[in-house]
Amino acid sequence: MANSGTYKGILILLFVAVILTAFVNLSLGSVTIPNKDILATFFGGEVSNDSWRYIIMEYRLPKVFTAILTGSGLAVSGLLMQTLFRNPLAGPYVLGLSSGASLGVALVIMGATFFGGPLAGLLLSKWSLVIASSLGSLLVLLAVLLASAKLRDTMAILIIGLMFASLTAAVVSVLAYFSPAAQLQQYVFWSFGSLGNLSWEEVIILTIFWATGLLLAITCIKNLNTLLLGEQYARSLGVSIGRNRLVIIIATSLLAGSITAFAGPIAFVGLAVPHLIRQVIPVNDHRILLPAVVMGGAILMLVCDIAAQMPGSQFTLPINAITSLVGAPVVIWLLVRKRKFLF
Amino acid sequence: MKYLFLIFFSFSLLSCKTERKTPAEILQTGDTISVTHAHGFNIVQYQGYKLLTVKDPWPNADVTYTYLLAEEGSEIPRELEFHHKITIPVNKIVVTSTTHIPSLEALGVESTLTGFPGLDYVSSEKTRILIDSGKITELGKNEAINTEVLISLDPSLVVGFAVNGGGKTFSTIEKSGIPVLYNGDWTEESPLGKAEWIKFFGALCNKSDQAERLFNEVENSYNEAKELAAQATHVPTVLSGSMYKDQWYVPYGNSWSARFIEDANAEYIYKETRGSGSMALAFESVLSDAGNADFWIAPGQFGSFKQLIESSTHYNRFKAVKNKNVFTYSNTIGNTGGVLYYELGPSRPDLILKDLISIFHPSLMPGYEPAFFKPLH
Numbered sequence: 064m065a066n067s068g069t070y071k072g073i074l075i076l077l078f079v080a081v082i083l084t085a086f087v088n089l090s091l092g093s094v095t096i097p098n099k100d101i102l103a104t105f106f107g108g109e110v111s112n113d114s115w116r117y118i119i120m121e122y123r124l125p126k127v128f129t130a131i132l133t134g135s136g137l138a139v140s141g142l143l144m145q146t147l148f149r150n151p152l153a154g155p156y157v158l159g160l161s162s163g164a165s166l167g168v169a170l171v172i173m174g175a176t177f178f179g180g181p182l183a184g185l186l187l188s189k190w191s192l193v194i195a196s197s198l199g200s201l202l203v204l205l206a207v208l209l210a211s212a213k214l215r216d217t218m219a220i221l222i223i224g225l226m227f228a229s230l231t232a233a234v235v236s237v238l239a240y241f242s243p244a245a246q247l248q249q250y251v252f253w254s255f256g257s258l259g260n261l262s263w264e265e266v267i268i269l270t271i272f273w274a275t276g277l278l279l280a281i282t283c284i285k286n287l288n289t290l291l292l293g294e295q296y297a298r299s300l301g302v303s304i305g306r307n308r309l310v311i312i313i314a315t316s317l318l319a320g321s322i323t324a325f326a327g328p329i330a331f332v333g334l335a336v337p338h339l340i341r342q343v344i345p346v347n348d349h350r351i352l353l354p355a356v357v358m359g360g361a362i363l364m365l366v367c368d369i370a371a372q373m374p375g376s377q378f379t380l381p382i383n384a385i386t387s388l389v390g391a392p393v394v395i396w397l398l399v400r401k402r403k404f405l406f
Numbered sequence: 407m408k409y410l411f412l413i414f415f416s417f418s419l420l421s422c423k424t425e426r427k428t429p430a431e432i433l434q435t436g437d438t439i440s441v442t443h444a445h446g447f448n449i450v451q452y453q454g455y456k457l458l459t460v461k462d463p464w465p466n467a468d469v470t471y472t473y474l475l476a477e478e479g480s481e482i483p484r485e486l487e488f489h490h491k492i493t494i495p496v497n498k499i500v501v502t503s504t505t506h507i508p509s510l511e512a513l514g515v516e517s518t519l520t521g522f523p524g525l526d527y528v529s530s531e532k533t534r535i536l537i538d539s540g541k542i543t544e545l546g547k548n549e550a551i552n553t554e555v556l557i558s559l560d561p562s563l564v565v566g567f568a569v570n571g572g573g574k575t576f577s578t579i580e581k582s583g584i585p586v587l588y589n590g591d592w593t594e595e596s597p598l599g600k601a602e603w604i605k606f607f608g609a610l611c612n613k614s615d616q617a618e619r620l621f622n623e624v625e626n627s628y629n630e631a632k633e634l635a636a637q638a639t640h641v642p643t644v645l646s647g648s649m650y651k652d653q654w655y656v657p658y659g660n661s662w663s664a665r666f667i668e669d670a671n672a673e674y675i676y677k678e679t680r681g682s683g684s685m686a687l688a689f690e691s692v693l694s695d696a697g698n699a700d701f702w703i704a705p706g707q708f709g710s711f712k713q714l715i716e717s718s719t720h721y722n723r724f725k726a727v728k729n730k731n732v733f734t735y736s737n738t739i740g741n742t743g744g745v746l747y748y749e750l751g752p753s754r755p756d757l758i759l760k761d762l763i764s765i766f767h768p769s770l771m772p773g774y775e776p777a778f779f780k781p782l783h
Contacts, residue, residue: 114697122690252653
């Protein structure tokens with residue numbers, strides 16, 4: 064075990080890496096903007112092309128913030144879930160939040176086929192999707208909370224989350240079967256996830272949710288460490304399991320639910336980042352893990368977004384495909400190299 | 407079975423050297439019915455029957471379908487090979503795309519239509535009346551045709567379309583003895599090519615001459631409009647397509663919808679691009695390429711500027727939005743919600759072209775009432 068000084072060093076390194084990748088992300092995109100114009104945008108110089116200034120300030124900058132918020136938020140909720148269920152396969156979506164969200168969105172986009180034309184006008188407002196997605200997540204969350212109040216066993220909640228996921232997936236596929244191609248396409252696009260369509264006001268709203276979720280997570284750091292020793296043991300140390308579980312579930316739901324509402328269901332990050340971080344920092348202390356996971360998630364998302372934008376090309380790739388394409392090989396490589404699974 | 411046939415065939419060659427005649431020799435030479443713009447089908451008229459060949463039922467198809475159309479009781483050479491024999495004129499037909507309906511109406515045979523999947527999408531007036539009086543049966547949604555209902559209708563044939571090879575539904579229908587003819591009108595890229603598929607229905611209804619006449623009217627009208635547009639001195643720049651999240655979906659430069667812009671004597675921003683389907687571009691590149699475009703047509707599903715801006719504030723950066731030069735066809739809908747442009751547009755390219763000319767060069771067509779394209783609210 065290295066001392067905590069080394070870990071502080073790693074944390075500082077990670078922080079520098081976040082800043083650097085954020086700048087690289089800002090400066091790369093389909094449109095090639097010279098570096099001096101990027102600097103001029105921020106330091107009040109003369110930008111040679113007005114639409115460049117717009118692209119940086121109104122499109123790329125919110126996208127960078129969105130990437131940082133989604134990456135870190137999902138990674139934290141993944142970490143919380145893995146610790147709560149003591150299961151390395153748990154991720155931000157095990158509670159069925161994303162399936163709830165996708166059901167809400169599917170009802171709005173594809174349900175119009177059943178409810179006739181007047182709804183179609185509502186579809187196009189971005190807020191309708193955000194609200195539908197949030198309501199869907201909330202509904203599942205309430206069900207999970209009800210179940211967790213009744214159940215003493217945390218594992219049962221995991222199973223219930225999976226069951227919700229199957230249920231909603233079934234309803235979504237029935238909807239998909241009956242809806243016209245154009246609407247199906249819209250739904251598919253939503254499920255690809257997207258970082259680049261948030262306005263500043265949406266970024267601010269997302270930040271509020273993110274901060275609340277993160278603060279809640281910070282309040283349970285001590286209990287998280289105890290939970291790793293097993294629920295019985297934690298009880299004997301005086302941790303109130305039920306209340307603690309509630310706080311963790313609410314924190315996760317705030318993070319994962321709000322991110323899904325604004326950026327769509329982004330896969331993989333939440334599951335993989337905690338493992339990546341544990342391989343780099345082999346500790347089980349959440350005081351170190353939590354900040355490291357926040358920064359690791361942000362870095363991974365920023366890097367994936369750079370790859371998805373395919374700098375210099377007019378085309379872009381869906382972010383959801385990239386997160387797994389970039390992330391999965393890294394996790395495999397780390398696990399194979401270490402020959403030791405840390406959890 | 408195939409081998410048996412081969413053995414038998416080689417024996418027959420060895421034993422008595424009967425020469426099998428190729429269809430070309432059996433046939434007296436036929437008259438090809440002229441098809442000038444469409445590349446997906448051709449029709450040859452022989453003594454007493456027609457052969458209708460569909461070459462591109464779907465993109466990159468490696469099959470060609472031959473359909474034999476003959477009137478009741480006519481002599482058919484026995485050696486002919488074909489996929490289906492159809493007795494014409496057909497008296498009970500099922501079509502599967504709204505684009506087929508205007509052709510039936512123009513030929514005056516809409517009453518032969520007995521079933522259709524998704525009746526609400528149909529807006530053509532005469533057919534609408536038949537639907538409202540319960541004469542046309544609903545066959546389910548989309549490509550998920552309710553086969554039982556269809557088979558119970560017992561139509562003479564089904565005009566289907568396949569996006570990539572025949573679907574399972576169609577093979578079930580064929581097994582029940584109802585011929586399925588593939589219509590490839592949607593794969594045509596030239597405006598007049600799509601419209602020429604009226605001749606496909608003309609052949610089926612034994613109204614080839616009328617189909618020819620109707621098509622010539624559309625063709626003349628289109629060409630006249632095109633010549634009129636060529637007189638304009640100012641050539642505006644045009645953007646088409648719309649953004650979903652941070653991706654723009656725009657038509658390729660060689661696509662059906664982009665060709666209208668060129669024929670209307672305007673410059674499509676992405677006219678150099680080639681491909682099929684629609685092209686997904688990053689928001690930044692569209693903004694820098696098309697931020698200054700004079701016009702924006704077909705902005706997806708948006709019906710009003712309010713919707714447009716609600717879905718993304720980025721739209722405010724476009725000159726066409728600032729000057730309120732955005733035109734859409736999605737506000738022109740039938741009584742039951744079907745978009746008219748999708749239904750009637752393919753068979754009336756002349757109307758689409760005139761709409762666009764009246765938008766790009768208003769001075770050339772004073773007082774023109776657009777059929778599909780209306781300004782955004």
